[in-house]
Amino acid sequence: MSAIGLGAVRRRLVYSDAHPSLGLSRAALFVLLVGFAATTAAGVTIPFRAQMVVYLVGMVALNLPHGGYEHFENLRRRRPSFRWRYVAVYLAVVAGFVALLLAAPVAGVALAIGVAMAKGGLGGLKVLEATSGTEHLETRTQRFLAIAVRGGAVMLVPLVFHPDTFHTFSSLMVGLVESGALEPYAAHFETTRMLAAGGYGLALAAHVGLGYVRGGGRSWLIDAGESLLLAAYFAVVPVLVAVGLYFPFWYSARQVARTVTVDDDAVGDAEWDIVGGASASRVALRAWAILVAGAFATFAVLGAVYWAVPNPLANAGILPGAVAFWSVFISVIALPHVVVGSVLDTERGIWYVP
Numbered sequence: 001m002s003a004i005g006l007g008a009v010r011r012r013l014v015y016s017d018a019h020p021s022l023g024l025s026r027a028a029l030f031v032l033l034v035g036f037a038a039t040t041a042a043g044v045t046i047p048f049r050a051q052m053v054v055y056l057v058g059m060v061a062l063n064l065p066h067g068g069y070e071h072f073e074n075l076r077r078r079r080p081s082f083r084w085r086y087v088a089v090y091l092a093v094v095a096g097f098v099a100l101l102l103a104a105p106v107a108g109v110a111l112a113i114g115v116a117m118a119k120g121g122l123g124g125l126k127v128l129e130a131t132s133g134t135e136h137l138e139t140r141t142q143r144f145l146a147i148a149v150r151g152g153a154v155m156l157v158p159l160v161f162h163p164d165t166f167h168t169f170s171s172l173m174v175g176l177v178e179s180g181a182l183e184p185y186a187a188h189f190e191t192t193r194m195l196a197a198g199g200y201g202l203a204l205a206a207h208v209g210l211g212y213v214r215g216g217g218r219s220w221l222i223d224a225g226e227s228l229l230l231a232a233y234f235a236v237v238p239v240l241v242a243v244g245l246y247f248p249f250w251y252s253a254r255q256v257a258r259t260v261t262v263d264d265d266a267v268g269d270a271e272w273d274i275v276g277g278a279s280a281s282r283v284a285l286r287a288w289a290i291l292v293a294g295a296f297a298t299f300a301v302l303g304a305v306y307w308a309v310p311n312p313l314a315n316a317g318i319l320p321g322a323v324a325f326w327s328v329f330i331s332v333i334a335l336p337h338v339v340v341g342s343v344l345d346t347e348r349g350i351w352y353v354p
């Protein structure tokens with residue numbers, strides 16, 4: 001490792017996990033967890049319409065712009081040829097996902113659920129690596145468990161603890177393409193749920209236990225605490241509110257902490273900086289133009305997906321239909337986020353940690 005690399009590691013270990021958005025993310029989830037535990041104990045339930053509104057606000061207004069920002073940050077100093085290839089492969093993966101959804105809607109929704117877990121799991125491990133460190137994760141198995149536990153919390157825990165809502169919305173999501181197509185699988189729902197409960201419980205126990213046995217320490221304590229917080233949060237908070245606020249208040253907030261942590265390690269070529277400019281106002285204007293162009297491109301893809309699926313609102317009311325559509329759409333554009341932005345982009349990647 002170079003001297004610069006060593007410096008980066010030392011800086012990360014000394015103070016990077018004090019970034020305010022890490023504290024904010026933990027506090028936000030903890031407050032929601034305690035708040036919903038208290039209201040449930042008091043027999044108070046949040047109206048379902050309100051839960052759907054919270055989901056849409058969290059996912060549309062807060063989560064979507066952050067996703068765009070991550071691409072901007074990743075591509076900012078890359079060569080133009082690289083950027084074009086990135087966009088081309090990105091669109092090809094989007095098209096492939098839509099084709100799968102149309103041909104086999106149940107498999108498409110299963111993939112959507114997998115994408116949500118992959119983003120939470122892979123992205124979550126990268127944040128940990130950059131902020132609190134991962135000294136306690138010595139083996140590939142442990143790293144895999146860390147990803148599975150953080151990602152599994154997002155979908156497997158709600159499947160176990162909120163089965164009715166989970167089933168209703170999975171069915172609506174499948175219904176974007178073919179109403180009732182999930183019904184033949186309904187008989188296996190309870191078995192799947194029990195397998196998810198057993199598998200997730202074992203993975204969580206193994207992850208926390210192995211980390212302790214392999215050295216424990218501060219990074220283990222933070223990882224174990226966060227993993228348990230995530231599991232408890234998704235078990236207690238109603239699934240629409242839980243997922244709708246997890247992405248902005250946990251995923252996005254913590255990726256900001258990761259970006260800030262590694263920002264001072266110069267990466268890429270300054271000469272290609274897409275927002276490079278002679279004056280601050282020129283830089284601001286270029287950044288604005290790129291984000292506006294990104295927003296138009298995103299809404300063009302949204303229009304194409306809306307047009308491609310036979311029942312864009314799943315033949316349901318506007319709110320449940322919008323929740324189902326948005327969940328599928330966001331997963332369609334998030335698949336290349338994981339595949340192109342992270343797995344294929346080995347040189348830097350969307351969750352870059354030096």
Ligand SMILES: CC1=C(/C=C/C(C)=C/C=C/C(C)=C/C=O)C(C)(C)CCC1
Pocket residue numbers: 063067112113115116119165166167169170239240243247323327328330331334
């Ligand atoms: C299955 C299912 C859901 C699926 C949500 C998904 C698949 C969200 C994907 C989010 C992504 C990929 C975000 C990326 O930033 C709901 C609506 C929570 C309700 C419960 C059942």
